[in-house]
Amino acid sequence: MHAITIEQPGGPEALVWDRAPDPVAGEGEVLVDVAASAVNRADLLQRQGFYDPPPGTSPHPGLECSGRIAAVGPGVSGWAVGDEVCALLSGGGYAERVAVPAGQLLPVPAGTDLATAAALPEAACTVWSNLFMVAHLRPGETVLVHGGASGIGTMAIQLAKAAGATVAVTAGSPEKLARCKELGADVLIDYRTQDFAAEVKAATGGAGADVVLDIIGAKYLARNVDALAVSGRLVVIGLQGGVKAELNLGALLAKRAAVAGTTLRARPREEKAAIVAAVREHVWPLVEAGRVRPVVHTVLPMREAAEAHRLVESGAHVGKVLLAV
Numbered sequence: 078m079h080a081i082t083i084e085q086p087g088g089p090e091a092l093v094w095d096r097a098p099d100p101v102a103g104e105g106e107v108l109v110d111v112a113a114s115a116v117n118r119a120d121l122l123q124r125q126g127f128y129d130p131p132p133g134t135s136p137h138p139g140l141e142c143s144g145r146i147a148a149v150g151p152g153v154s155g156w157a158v159g160d161e162v163c164a165l166l167s168g169g170g171y172a173e174r175v176a177v178p179a180g181q182l183l184p185v186p187a188g189t190d191l192a193t194a195a196a197l198p199e200a201a202c203t204v205w206s207n208l209f210m211v212a213h214l215r216p217g218e219t220v221l222v223h224g225g226a227s228g229i230g231t232m233a234i235q236l237a238k239a240a241g242a243t244v245a246v247t248a249g250s251p252e253k254l255a256r257c258k259e260l261g262a263d264v265l266i267d268y269r270t271q272d273f274a275a276e277v278k279a280a281t282g283g284a285g286a287d288v289v290l291d292i293i294g295a296k297y298l299a300r301n302v303d304a305l306a307v308s309g310r311l312v313v314i315g316l317q318g319g320v321k322a323e324l325n326l327g328a329l330l331a332k333r334a335a336v337a338g339t340t341l342r343a344r345p346r347e348e349k350a351a352i353v354a355a356v357r358e359h360v361w362p363l364v365e366a367g368r369v370r371p372v373v374h375t376v377l378p379m380r381e382a383a384e385a386h387r388l389v390e391s392g393a394h395v396g397k398v399l400l401a402v
């Protein structure tokens with residue numbers, strides 16, 4: 078098969094469409110003929126040599142894909158050759174074929190075309206697991222989503238609104254905030270010109286956000302705690318603003334608040350399967366009803382993955398950048 082290979086970590090030019098060994102479906106796995114994959118922020122780090130694939134997983138980047146099942150390995154039931162699927166991956170999506178643990182497969186939602194379905198698994202699983210399984214966001218609560226126009230943010234806005242929450246977002250331009258509003262965001266904060274903690278408090282009568290979904294990390298830690306309501310939950314899932322910061326525990330105790338951090342890729346297969354099952358149960362009906370839609374900025378040929386990385390690095394995109402085989 079062909080796949081995007083990284084011989085030497087570096088800039089986007091390190092991504093080369095080359096011949097690669099065909100993957101094999103092991104015990105409990107299926108082989109998928111990839112129709113499309115999507116660029117995630119983590120792929121940029123992997124390309125630069127800062128985020129190696131977990132042991133035993135594909136060396137090719139790509140944390141999600143859509144496609145058709147080409148072969149079913151031993152011990153798999155419920156899936157057949159020819160089924161149209163999308164999948165959460167530990168890597169290997171930037172390729173013509175990928176082996177996937179059966180627990181990480183999802184059917185293509187009715188009404189979504191095969192390539193577009195590649196935009197869903199990583200964002201849906203990350204957002205569902207963090208907002209609902211970790212932070213227990215409830216109807217009537219307020220959530221602050223940082224980077225509302227990102228792949229993750231566009232999904233978080235829609236899932237939080239569908240759950241009956243009030244949604245505040247940050248983004249770096251009025252144009253991106255307008256796109257967040259179209260998706261349902263209620264409180265729009267330009268982080269370049271406004272203080273998000275003050276804005277969230279002003280929008281909630283001084284109470285603050287019940288949940289903060291954070292992709293910035295160190296740079297926002299103190300202000301995120303400041304923005305939290307009493308009994309608030311801060312979930313850190315990205316570290317674009319650094320890894321080390323000082324935390325005022327007094328502020329945390331006074332609010333009876335909690336801070337959590339998670340990564341999806343490093344979770345064991347069983348945990349990923351549980352998240353995928355929850356997404357199929359709770360998110361797929363919303364997608365099929367048109368209440369949650371994949372937000373696709375553009376689709377590029379997979380062999381032009383370097384161009385796709387340049388685009389995501391520039392920050393000009395809203396939602397997901399897809400790579401079609």
Ligand SMILES: NC(=O)c1ccc[n+]([C@@H]2O[C@H](COP(=O)([O-])OP(=O)(O)OC[C@H]3O[C@@H](n4cnc5c(N)ncnc54)[C@H](OP(=O)(O)O)[C@@H]3O)[C@@H](O)[C@H]2O)c1
Nearest residue numbers: 117118203224227228229248249292314315339340341392
């Ligand atoms: N832990 C996990 O399991 C997990 C899983 C998936 C993703 N993630 C993380 O989630 C984040 C989003 O991923 P993605 O693939 O959706 O990336 P993406 O589409 O490239 O989005 C990155 C976003 O960060 C925003 N941003 C940059 N600086 C900001 C700031 N100071 N304040 C608020 N927003 C800012 C950018 O918005 P502007 O252009 O408006 O600045 C952009 O929309 C990444 O950090 C990624 O590592 C974590």
